[in-house]
Amino acid sequence: MSAGQANPTVAEQVLLYDTTLRDGMQGEGMSLSVEEKVRVAHALDGLGIPLIEAGFPSSNPKEEALFDVLANETFEHAEIAAFGMTRRKGAAAPYDQAMMALADCFAPVCTLVGKTWSLHLEKVTRVDPEENLRMIGESVAFLRASGKRVIYDAEHFFDAYADDPGYALSCLHAAADAGAENVTLCDTNGATLPRRVGEATALVVAELGEAVQVGIHTHDDAGCGVANSLAAVEQGARLVQGTMNGYGERCGNANLVTLLANLQLKLGFDCVPPGLLSRLTETAHLVDELCNVSPDANPPYVGANAFAHKGGMHVAGVNRDSRTFEHLDPAEVGADRRLLVSELSGRGTIRARAEDTGVDLDDEAAGRIVERVKGLEHRGYHLEAADGTLDLLIRRETGHYEPLFRLEAWRVIVEKRQDGKVETEATIKIWVDGERYVRTAEGNGPVNALDSALRDAIGETYPHLRDIELVNFKVRILDERKGTGAATRVLLDASDGHDTWGSIGVSENIIEASWEALVDSLEAGMLPARIERVPGAGARPG
């Protein structure tokens, strides 16, 4: 607990509801594959988030595939919620395809969004207010009858409440009376200020708090997304919706990362198992990576600058008593204090990682690796997302490493011909066990061609390579202001069906960066610790 802010008498639960996979995807440029969404869900589960909204179970084939996959995944802490709208106007049960898909999907929780604001009924949906109440009540009742727990998202609640409090409340009543276990007040247009959010929430809690749990869903259009959620919680809301890193439409949703730390560490609520909170930073960054978003340096708690100290006086003060210049021990959220003289930071992490992969590190070697990591990160490497490359680095520094091959040269030719066809060819020249191999392969892209040529050359010597698949390939430009002349960071994820690991390469030349990551991904896949886990895979020779 931190500097005088926690209230030890409060230990109530606030349910965190993550909507990264649905509302977060409304953010500009956001788009995740089914596999990435599943990885995000597991990351959230690992952090202890209890409710994960996965999307619309039937809005398109990709969402359908997602629900099929999620149905067979196991989560330790999280339940999956499916999202949909209230039934169509004038429809009779079973209403419509979307409603049936909600009723039929595996998710135990369904979240229904419905209209609350007469302006929207008039101008957008053109639905009679009484019919809207029926739409809410009947949709909730239908899903309850299908065995679902139901959360009702009252769209534009605060605008509706300002215009016509009676009608806004009657929408909530319609949901509650039909069996919703929660009514969530949504600030859909996003710029209501905290005082008004608090006042309206207090009134809703007074009126419906006995019957249902009240939730809050805010956006950041006035820069108050987090504060608005806190204001609602202070007035009795006990479910908080938000997205990882605040992704979302326009200015984004309330940042669930910040909210989790504020609620649990500053206000003393019970949100996630306390031991998991130290995964906050790592999880926030992992989700950024999966979404191909460059982590921002400034966000509360998890940004690279959040616990950075400049100047000797700060450093001296922090050394005497960290409360002088820090509102929190960064370790509580898995962040590092960044001091100009931070010699100790990181050794523990490195030693833990080495142990995981079967390498014993003494303190001196760990220190050397920390320095090496810092040097690489300064050049644009990002080892947090590249555990395979880190494993190789640890082994190189401790003499536990032997390369699979020695490179002589490679060449890639990509040609767009007169007939419009694009052809790609890669040639590599390498040495394996004293023998020279020259191989040429075609591919549908330069990295694919290099990968094929390399596997062709070393596959006989290392048969386990056949099991290793490259499952993800990400490219980020490091100083994007330099346009196509900037340095490029390539992240590759590889898998042998049992284990997945990341590798990284950095170069001005995207092909060279890819090559570096490609070699690391294969080398890391052949490490003894990994091979031993794969039944039937031969250990590497030597």
Add this chain to the structure above:
Amino acid sequence: MSAGQANPTVAEQVLLYDTTLRDGMQGEGMSLSVEEKVRVAHALDGLGIPLIEAGFPSSNPKEEALFDVLANETFEHAEIAAFGMTRRKGAAAPYDQAMMALADCFAPVCTLVGKTWSLHLEKVTRVDPEENLRMIGESVAFLRASGKRVIYDAEHFFDAYADDPGYALSCLHAAADAGAENVTLCDTNGATLPRRVGEATALVVAELGEAVQVGIHTHDDAGCGVANSLAAVEQGARLVQGTMNGYGERCGNANLVTLLANLQLKLGFDCVPPGLLSRLTETAHLVDELCNVSPDANPPYVGANAFAHKGGMHVAGVNRDSRTFEHLDPAEVGADRRLLVSELSGRGTIRARAEDTGVDLDDEAAGRIVERVKGLEHRGYHLEAADGTLDLLIRRETGHYEPLFRLEAWRVIVEKRQDGKVETEATIKIWVDGERYVRTAEGNGPVNALDSALRDAIGETYPHLRDIELVNFKVRILDERKGTGAATRVLLDASDGHDTWGSIGVSENIIEASWEALVDSLEAGMLPARIERVPGAGARPG
């Protein structure tokens, strides 16, 4: 005034106090020349900001030079404040160099920061609490006697108040009794939450509000910088300190851009002359540019995404009544509404975009383009981030398009040699105005080499191409489960110094996808609507 949030009975003034040039410079990587600081000051003045803290008048030669220059500048709305610390412990008048520099400088306002928290007196400065009170009182009195108006910044006020409210208040009294016109409560460690800020401020206003104005200075370490300032204003604080775009140490200071819009448009306070508020977006971006910071797309009010709409229903709603999906008319803060084109968009969005770029579309053509967009998005294109490509698409569908050149073929060779060096060479063969050009160029990567060769070939015919820079390059793998065999989406942003636009290419081959985006980025930069905006750029021939 916007949707039901303004309170017409309140028309009190809240003094905005900008500390971009002092506290904002504590942000990582921030550094401005004297000339740039003067430009920032004029930008703030143009927005109507009444108080600008310029820095320490004597902390180094650069700051000294700044005060010399500022002394001779004329500002219409702004007064300059000089910043410094209370006198050294045990010193007698005139105390120290810094105090004398404050007394001697031209600025009519001096802001003094002093200790308020006993933890800091014990652990950091090792000053006796009684001596600290004398340091505050005597420093304020000295500057008052030198003819200055004085603001007292109570460092760590909220932590101090939580530990020992009596002592914290006595520090404020010492400043007020000595003649300070304002005491500003600083949340220096930055993570106090709004309720506590409001409570403490209410108490200070009750105790000292008759004698002095109360101010607020917050940071964003709990994501509540803006909300904390609002909470203080609601309890009677009438001076708000912040930085443009929220620059500052760690997670940044309270964002004064957001605060200005919230205070004036949502709460009805008088902060800047109403006619100047429409300069908000332009000023925020100008200051970003002066500070060499890429403007973030998500901040409230001024971010490129702040008023962006996705999806047909939003677009239809906004067209019927903008309040349905907007909390504010973007024009009030000088921002533009953006309708993002994606597979979810309808004809209205496409027609609006076409109109913006000077193309008249009938309904049938708009429908055709919507279908075309859907088809492309199905193949992995993502047009909301590629307005340049969309503009070209609209023109191709309406016969308004003429290509800059006809491609015959290109070839890229990337080679990693035995000495470890990587070399890249691109050759292109194209036709421009019936003439064939064959050009070869080297580059630090394949796309860079292609870009150079292409510009070399067509640069003479289209001199405006020299003004077009590629400013951002993003790569995303679409079905990453296929690893390096997956389709690749390349997004390029280009700029001619006046305008920025995006283009996109999709292919299994990353080089082909890059080529496609590269060609579109140059073609889109040469569209008549864009060229006309650039002084001196020749229109494209034909």
